[in-house]
Amino acid sequence: MQIKDLFSKKKYATIPTERPKREVPEGLMNKCSKCGNIQYSKELEKNLKVCSSCGHHGRLNARERIAMTLDEGIIFEYDETMESVDPLNFPGYKVKLEQQKAKSNLHDSVITGEGTIGGFPVVVAAMSFDFFTGSMGSVAGEKITRAIESAHLKKLPIIIFSTSSGARMQESILSLMQMAKTSAALAKFQGDGGLYISVFTDPTTGGVSASFASLGDYNLAEPGALIGFAGRIVIEQTIRQKLPDNFQTAEFNLQHGQLDKVVHRKDMRSMITKLLDMHCVKEVTTGE
Amino acid sequence: MSELPFEKPLNDMRNKIKELKSLSDGKGIDFSEEIARLEDRCKEIEDTMYRELTAAQKMQLARHHQRPTSLDFIQAIFTDFIELHGDRLFADDLAIVGGLAKFNGIPVTVVGHQRGKDTRDNIARFFGSPHPEGFRKALRFMQQANKFKRPIITFIDTKGAYPGNTAEERGQSEAIARNLREMAGFGVPIICVVIGEGGSGGALALGVGNRVLMLENAIYSAISPNGAASILWKDATRADEAAEAMKITAKDLLELEIIEDIISEPQGGAHRDMDAQVESISIAIDKHLTELLQMSSDELIEDRYLKFRKIGYYTMAQQEAGQAVE
Numbered sequence: 359m360q361i362k363d364l365f366s367k368k369k370y371a372t373i374p375t376e377r378p379k380r381e382v383p384e385g386l387m388n389k390c391s392k393c394g395n396i397q398y399s400k401e402l403e404k405n406l407k408v409c410s411s412c413g414h415h416g417r418l419n420a421r422e423r424i425a426m427t428l429d430e431g432i433i434f435e436y437d438e439t440m441e442s443v444d445p446l447n448f449p450g451y452k453v454k455l456e457q458q459k460a461k462s463n464l465h466d467s468v469i470t471g472e473g474t475i476g477g478f479p480v481v482v483a484a485m486s487f488d489f490f491t492g493s494m495g496s497v498a499g500e501k502i503t504r505a506i507e508s509a510h511l512k513k514l515p516i517i518i519f520s521t522s523s524g525a526r527m528q529e530s531i532l533s534l535m536q537m538a539k540t541s542a543a544l545a546k547f548q549g550d551g552g553l554y555i556s557v558f559t560d561p562t563t564g565g566v567s568a569s570f571a572s573l574g575d576y577n578l579a580e581p582g583a584l585i586g587f588a589g590r591i592v593i594e595q596t597i598r599q600k601l602p603d604n605f606q607t608a609e610f611n612l613q614h615g616q617l618d619k620v621v622h623r624k625d626m627r628s629m630i631t632k633l634l635d636m637h638c639v640k641e642v643t644t645g646e
Numbered sequence: 647m648s649e650l651p652f653e654k655p656l657n658d659m660r661n662k663i664k665e666l667k668s669l670s671d672g673k674g675i676d677f678s679e680e681i682a683r684l685e686d687r688c689k690e691i692e693d694t695m696y697r698e699l700t701a702a703q704k705m706q707l708a709r710h711h712q713r714p715t716s717l718d719f720i721q722a723i724f725t726d727f728i729e730l731h732g733d734r735l736f737a738d739d740l741a742i743v744g745g746l747a748k749f750n751g752i753p754v755t756v757v758g759h760q761r762g763k764d765t766r767d768n769i770a771r772f773f774g775s776p777h778p779e780g781f782r783k784a785l786r787f788m789q790q791a792n793k794f795k796r797p798i799i800t801f802i803d804t805k806g807a808y809p810g811n812t813a814e815e816r817g818q819s820e821a822i823a824r825n826l827r828e829m830a831g832f833g834v835p836i837i838c839v840v841i842g843e844g845g846s847g848g849a850l851a852l853g854v855g856n857r858v859l860m861l862e863n864a865i866y867s868a869i870s871p872n873g874a875a876s877i878l879w880k881d882a883t884r885a886d887e888a889a890e891a892m893k894i895t896a897k898d899l900l901e902l903e904i905i906e907d908i909i910s911e912p913q914g915g916a917h918r919d920m921d922a923q924v925e926s927i928s929i930a931i932d933k934h935l936t937e938l939l940q941m942s943s944d945e946l947i948e949d950r951y952l953k954f955r956k957i958g959y960y961t962m963a964q965q966e967a968g969q970a971v972e
Contacts, residue, residue: 439962439964441963442960442961443959443960443961446891446892448891448892449891450878465963497958497960500960525846525869527869527877527892529868530867530892530893530894531866531868531893531894531898531899531902532904532959533868534847534868535850535954535958536957536958537823537826537850538826538850538854538954538957539957541823541854542830542854542950542954542955544827545827545828545830545831546951565846565847567819567823568807568818568819568822568847569823569826570823571819572817572820572822573824586814586818586819587807587809587813587814587822588807588809588810588813588814592809593809593810593811596808596809601811605811606814610815614815615817616817616819
């Protein structure tokens, strides 16, 4: 036997084992998509879906967002059953809509309505990335516009939690025009003294970022949220350079003057309450 | 005139006629009958072809490198053009041009996307794709128009806002969004003319007008057909198919009530007969401007608001069976 044989790798045969893999019930544990930390789902929920190890803010759907932010949830939901049609007869759109509805249990990518935050009555809109990547078609544009108009009429502040990949391709030009529609509604509302707090959540890009989401009187964002106009890959192909890791994060946008504040999820409610307090007078009930 | 791929059969035919003509001249053989027949046939093909252009063919015409640009039209349609520069914040983005001019003797503000005429020009103008400073430059011109009560005429011709890291750093999203909101609030007439390609948010940032007009072969969409094809089907070569499905032509957009009017083009596209094109655009602007000048500031703002407010198709889902209906 030569010495070098000592270091050669031994070859093993693998024999399939009869013993089943250790059973972990589906959904009991959760792995952080950023740092890989594994934790109990219940713990994660308690921690507002923020990873206890790295602070990564997991995505929330609109219902979770509303439950987390409003005092008693939505008191009065607007246009609950508004749904997309297929106005351009776009190949595969109808089927995809049905799939998205079934998957997310939502009618479209945004929920709007009224509720209170810290006792202040507000109009709120929350988007869901899990419905059609939060894309804005006619329905999202119409619901947001109606919410702004309602806030205007009732003289209430509006708070919009955005998350979206941008315009919904399957409605092409109609989606694009929702950018103008929502922004025009904000022109009227804000021009008349209305208060709009915009909260960017992960991710907010394209047509939503380039319309109502960027137009808040105050623009807030959750830590680490991806915020930008053009996609990273498109930019890398255009400039033929690697982009820095923090490119288009909330922190990057804060640094470049595009945001007022980056706010941790656990502090978001109190931050919004403080802002509302600077503008609104709570309805005072006198003790008569 | 450089030809587009779909124009090749027609040009082949024309060349054949030329060949026959020179042959009959040179050799003294009489081909006049064949030539006349071929010419008729040629005309016939040409007429039908340009009358029934597909969305993908119009896209090629809209992107034709000889197609007149915003500056070409501005210089031909208006008089006394004074070009202005800069956003007063960062730079002068040459992808946007604009300034003061007179239309039929009335002072107006003109703004447009500007593609380059050649490679060097294109590099200086970022192929007509503005950075935030471009949109802010346009906004400054339009705010000036609003202050001095001048009508605003915009020319839309861009593949979209520039996708670059510096554009993102300086707030590409915010710049576009702000233009949309501010344009909605101006108390002066705004007429927007899509002269070539209306690409996404970068086009819309000059597009919130009382009247939006499109040249016959211009296109306007939320995303380029190439981009849509690669996202939808992971296959950018299916751009033609996407172009058809996305309803990007002037005719489609008139039917969808996104635009108010189609401005006809000379047969074969705007680049074939600049004078005729300038005339038809002037007539269209004149018609719409005359109407808009009758309105007060408030009426103009409301008119514009309603135009965009009504865009969109949706339905209310039926209540599920067994659920109590209030």
